Structures are given as structure tokens and as C-alpha cells.
Amino acid sequence: MTEGRAVEIKVLRYILEANDRAAAENRDNLTGAGVTAFNLIGGPGSGKTSLLERVVPQLRSGLRVGVLEGDIATSRDAERIATLDVPVVQLLTGGGCHLEATFIAKGLSELGLGRLDLVFIENVGNIACPAEFDLGEAAKVGVLSVAEGHDKPGKYPLLFHEISALVLGKIDLLPHVDFDMAAFERDFRGLNREAPLFPLSCRTGEGVPAFRGVARTSA
Amino acid sequence: MTEGRAVEIKVLRYILEANDRAAAENRDNLTGAGVTAFNLIGGPGSGKTSLLERVVPQLRSGLRVGVLEGDIATSRDAERIATLDVPVVQLLTGGGCHLEATFIAKGLSELGLGRLDLVFIENVGNIACPAEFDLGEAAKVGVLSVAEGHDKPGKYPLLFHEISALVLGKIDLLPHVDFDMAAFERDFRGLNREAPLFPLSCRTGEGVPAFRGVARTSA
Numbered sequence: 001m002t003e004g005r006a007v008e009i010k011v012l013r014y015i016l017e018a019n020d021r022a023a024a025e026n027r028d029n030l031t032g033a034g035v036t037a038f039n040l041i042g043g044p045g046s047g048k049t050s051l052l053e054r055v056v057p058q059l060r061s062g063l064r065v066g067v068l069e070g071d072i073a074t075s076r077d078a079e080r081i082a083t084l085d086v087p088v089v090q091l092l093t094g095g096g097c098h099l100e101a102t103f104i105a106k107g108l109s110e111l112g113l114g115r116l117d118l119v120f121i122e123n124v125g126n127i128a129c130p131a132e133f134d135l136g137e138a139a140k141v142g143v144l145s146v147a148e149g150h151d152k153p154g155k156y157p158l159l160f161h162e163i164s165a166l167v168l169g170k171i172d173l174l175p176h177v178d179f180d181m182a183a184f185e186r187d188f189r190g191l192n193r194e195a196p197l198f199p200l201s202c203r204t205g206e207g208v209p210a211f212r213g214v215a216r217t218s219a
Numbered sequence: 220m221t222e223g224r225a226v227e228i229k230v231l232r233y234i235l236e237a238n239d240r241a242a243a244e245n246r247d248n249l250t251g252a253g254v255t256a257f258n259l260i261g262g263p264g265s266g267k268t269s270l271l272e273r274v275v276p277q278l279r280s281g282l283r284v285g286v287l288e289g290d291i292a293t294s295r296d297a298e299r300i301a302t303l304d305v306p307v308v309q310l311l312t313g314g315g316c317h318l319e320a321t322f323i324a325k326g327l328s329e330l331g332l333g334r335l336d337l338v339f340i341e342n343v344g345n346i347a348c349p350a351e352f353d354l355g356e357a358a359k360v361g362v363l364s365v366a367e368g369h370d371k372p373g374k375y376p377l378l379f380h381e382i383s384a385l386v387l388g389k390i391d392l393l394p395h396v397d398f399d400m401a402a403f404e405r406d407f408r409g410l411n412r413e414a415p416l417f418p419l420s421c422r423t424g425e426g427v428p429a430f431r432g433v434a435r436t437s438a
Contacts, residue, residue, distance in 0.1 A: 011230045043263040044346055044375065045367025072347060074373045095377065097316065097347035125374070126347050127263055128291060128316035147366035147389065148264025154293045155344070156263065158314065170366065176395055178422075203397075 019133055022101035026108065026136025033113035036219045037121060039135050041159060042143030044125035047169040049077045050202040051143060052120055055212045056084045059118065063219050068107040068121045070099040077122065087111050098129040101136055118219040127152070131159035138218070139164035142195075146170050147177055150184035153191055160191045165198065167211060172201040234319075238352050241320035245327065245355025252332035255438045256340060258354050260378060261362030263344035266388040268296045269421040270362060271339055274431045275303045278337065282438055287326040287340045289318040296341065306330050317348040320355055337438040346371070350378035357437070358383035361414075365389050366396055369403035372410055379410045384417065386430060391420040 030037050040048045052067060059065050067088040069078040078090035089107045091099060104121060111119065121137060123130040131140070142163040144152055147170055153160040160166070166188065188197070196214070200207030249256050259267045271286060278284050286307040288297040297309035308326045310318060323340060330338065340356060342349040350359070361382040363371055366389055372379040379385070385407065407416070415433070419426030 007230060008234060011226060015227060043344070043367075044371055045262065045364070071374055073376050074370075076370055076374065095351075097345070124347065125262070126316070126345055128314075128343065128345050129348065132314075145264070145366060147364060147392065148262075151293075151295055152263055155290055155295065157292050173366065173392065173395055176392055 016132065019101050022105060023134035023136040026101055026105055029105075029108065029113060030119075030136060030138070033116070035113050035116050035119055037108075037119040037135070037137040038215070038218075039121045039123060039130075039137035039140045040143055041123045041127060041130045041140055041163070042125065042167075043127050043145075043148060046125070046143045046145045046148065047167075047202055048122045048125070048143050049080055051167060051169065051200075051211075052081060052122065053084065054202045054205070054208050055215060056081070056086055056120070058212055059216055059219075060084070060086060063117045063216065064115060066111040066116045066119045068099075068104065068111070068119065070122055070124045072096065072124060087115070093124060097124055097126050098133055099123050099135060100133055104135045118215070127156045127159050131156075131162050142166040144168055145173075146179040147173055149178075150180045151187065153184070153187040157191055160188055163192065163195050165195050165211075165214070166192075168197060168199045170201060170203070171199045171206065172203045235351065238320045241324060242353035242355040245320055245324055248324075248327065248332060249338075249355060249357070252335070254332050254335050254338055256327075256338040256354070256356040257434070257437075258340045258342060258349075258356035258359045259362055260342045260346060260349045260359055260382070261344065261386075262346050262364075262367060265344070265362045265364045265367065266386075266421055267341045267344070267362050268299055270386060270388065270419075270430075271300060271341065272303065273421045273424070273427050274434060275300070275305055275339070277431055278435055278438075279303070279305060282336045282435065283334060285330040285335045285338045287318075287323065287330070287338065289322075289341055289343045291315065291343060306334070312343060316343055316345050317352055318342050318354060319352055323354045337434070346375045346378050350375075350381050361385040363387055364392075365398040366392050368397075369399045370406065372403070372406040376410055379407055382411065382414050384414050384430075384433070385411075387416060387418045389420060389422070390418050390425065391422045
């Protein structure tokens with residue numbers, strides 16, 4: 001197995017290097033077109049699509065917003081976003097557990113960079129693999145639901161280290177789950193001292209304006 | 220990129236074939252020793268460790284139970300299981316998003332198959348990648364929390380197709396989340412007609428005995 005492992009590591013490095021080149025190209029294209037892209041990374045059902053449903057309608061007044069929806073299968077999320085009347089492209093990985101930069105390049109080209117100010121990329125529901133792949137985004141935004149538990153930062157350190165902001169969603173569930181906020185903040189701040197934290201609920205709307213405001217001013 | 224993609228696919232096939240060989244060996248060893256292994260697969264915070272905390276103490280009376288805890292980082296879950304006074308080995312992938320069969324072989328050898336009847340393997344919190352890797356288990360058991368939403372089967376079809384049983388956890392949250400049970404069952408049964416469904420709550424204990432009973436009789 002040692003030889004197999006060496007081949008794997010070599011290929012992984014090759015894949016990541018190829019991805020980095022494509023990501024740099026995306027970043028150049030986005031910057032050149034004056035478009036800000038956020039890469040939303042969170043587990044399955046953490047609330048990424050619901051967050052977009054909450055912030056996109058208001059951001060649309062004043063900003064030209066587009067969405068790339070990453071999923072393994074189904075176009076359900078793109079259909080939800082399409083009802084918000086913004087351009088959306090569904091990126092289906094067909095089994096793949098994360099989005100890669102070359103796929104994003106195709107999605108951006110379909111959206112048409114010249115027609116946009118702000119792009120949300122919703123990654124595949126997974127907090128392990130997507131954190132390893134630069135897509136050329138301006139910032140990675142983590143999305144964690146309080147239902148997932150306070151112990152997640154330490155268990156998935158790469159993501160919580162890499163993100164520029166963290167949405168802590170479903171806070172309306174706090175009375176019903178065992179989520180230790182102090183332990184969570186200690187854990188998160190041990191990995192990331194700077195990323196702002198946005199506790200919010202897409203169900204009640206609490207905390208949503210703060211995140212929306214930062215998204216608007218960053219674009 | 221076409222060439223790169225071809226290399227990736229070739230290496231992935233190589234990895235999966237090597238894994239299948241190791242899994243077949245695990246299966247032979249487990250069967251030979253009369254040990255039943257369940258591979259628990261669910262997203263981050265879906266409730267895999269809480270489920271073990273609920274079922275292992277009772278299963279211990281009459282069965283010799285061991286646990287393999289897969290995580291990217293930290294030994295928090297193994298520490299939780301160790302308080303249940305059963306043998307546990309923490310398998311740290313160091314970034315890897317799933318468990319592979321060779322790693323399970325090492326874990327089983329550390330646990331000592333001759334001293335066990337039933338092994339729970341808690342996979343890395345991820346519902347994409349772990350479904351692709353046979354570990355030699357008797358059955359894959361899916362763990363989904365109602366907080367993750369009813370639309371997950373169609374979006375992660377491989378897992379929901381591969382599992383032999385599905386735990387639908389955190390049902391105490393049903394009054395507080397938008398989970399459409401009929402849509403969920405339709406979606407799940409479209410992928411998997413036979414796997415029994417265990418709706419339960421580790422918080423209240425509701426539904427736990429049914430799952431525990433099946434785990435006991437399967438061992």
C-alpha cells in the first residue's frame with residue numbers, strides 16, 4: 001500500500017496545482033470584471049440555500065447578483081434560486097464531493113461576468129473536501145447550523161481556518177439543542193482570530209441584516 | 220485538463236480496487252471471528268456519536284461491543300465513547316474525508332477481533348465520499364438529522380442507495396424545522412425500497428429501542 005499511497009499523494013498534488021492555476025485565472029477574470037465572488041461552504045442541510053433565499057432578494061436592489069449552485073445531483077437548489085429572479089447555473093458534479101476551479105470558470109462564463117457585481121458560489125454540502133480547493137473567490141464563507149453542534153471547528157480545522165466569515169445559522173433552534181456557545185467560540189477562535197461571526201436564523205430573519213450588510217459593502 | 224481528468228479517473232479506480240481488496244479481507248476476518256460491523260455514515264453533527272452513546276450501554280449487556288471512531292482531527296468522539304467503558308480506537312485521517320479499508324484493518328487489529336461480537340465504525344462526518352468506500356462491514360447505516368432537511372436523499376443518491384438501514388435522528392426538532400416527512404419518504408424510497416427507517420431522538424430517547432433491538436439481533 002505504500003506505493004499506492006505515494007501515487008495518490010502525487011496525483012493529489014497534481015490536481016491541486018492544476019486547480020490553483022485555474023483559480024488564479026478565475027480570480028484575474030473576476031477582479032478584471034469588478035465582480036466579487038463568495039464561496040459558501042457548509043455541511044448538508046446547514047442552510048446555505050436558505051441563506052441565499054434570505055439575502056439575495058434585498059441585495060438585488062442595487063447589485064447585479066448571480067448564483068452558481070454546486071450539487072452532486074438534482075437541480076433543486078437552482079430551481080429555488082431561480083424563483084428569486086437572478087441568473088443561476090446549476091453545477092452538477094455527478095458524484096464529486098466538491099467544486100473545482102475549472103468548473104467555476106465554465107459557470108462564470110455562462111452567467112456572464114460583464115452582467116454581474118456579486119456571485120455566490122454554493123459549494124457541495126461537505127465541510128471536508130471543498131475547503132482544499134481555491135475557486136478564485138474573494139472569500140470563503142463557512143455556514144454551520146447550531147443543530148450540528150459546537151464541537152465542529154476542531155474536528156474540521158482546515159475549513160474553519162480558511163474562512164473569512166462564518167455564518168452560524170438556525171439560532172432559533174438554540175433552546176432545543178445542546179449547543180455550548182462559549183465552547184464553540186473558544187474552539188473557533190483557536191483556529192481563526194479574525195473572521196467575523198454572524199449568528200442568524202433564516203427562519204425568523206434574526207441576524208440576517210448584519211450578514212447582508214457586509215455582503216453588500218464587500219461587493 | 221482532459222489528460223488530467225483521465226489520470227484522476229485512473230488513479231481513483233486504482234484506489235477503489237485496492238480498497239475493495241482490503242475490504243474483502245476485512246470481511247473475511249470479521250466473518251471468521253463472528254463479528255458484525257456496522258459502518259455509520261452521516262453528515263457533520265447528524266448525531267452519529269450521540270446514537271452510539273444511546274445504544275452501546277444497553278448492547279454491552281450480552282454483547283461484546285467495540286467502536287472505531289473516524290475523524291479528520293481531535294479524539295473528542297473517542298473520549299466520549301471511552302466513558303461508556305467499551306474498547307474504542309480513534310482513527311484520525313489527518314485531512315482525509317472518509318475512512319478506507321486498510322485503516323479499518325489496523326483499527327480492528329487494535330481492538331482485537333477475538334474479543335468482540337459487534338463493532339460500530341463511525342465514519343468521518345460527510346455524506347459524499349464515505350459512501351464510495353467498502354470497509355468490509357456487514358451493513359452501511361445512514362444517519363440523517365431532520366434539521367438537515369427532507370431533500371437530502373435525492374441530492375446524495377449514492378449513500379441513500381447503498382445503506383441497509385437509515386436512522387432519521389433529532390425528531391424532537393420536528394416541530395421547529397420545516398421537514399416534509401412525506402416528501403422525504405418518497406425521495407428515499409425512490410432510491411432504496413428495502414432499508415428500514417428508524418425515526419428517533421437521542422435527546423428524548425424516543426425510537427431508540429427499535430434501532431437498538433435490530434442492532435442486537437443482527438449481531
